[in-house]
């Protein structure tokens with residue numbers, strides 16, 4: 838089952854970046870694209886930006902891909 842994962846595309850190369858919510862990165866871990874090595878910044882920043890800017894879009898994306906909505910945890 839893949840419902841605990843969030844995937845978004847690298848803005849540079851389009852490679853899929855996967856966040857496994859069952860073992861999420863630490864807030865200070867730097868998220869990197871495995872395709873081109875681009876750094877997206879600390880997980881907490883990426884997470885905040887995703888939730889702020891695109892929560893509904895991400896939900897739609899995840900729902901389309903997995904048939905389930907992602908679970909958003911507070912804190």
Ligand SMILES: [Zn+2]
Nearest residue numbers: 847850870873
């Ligand atoms: Zn990339």
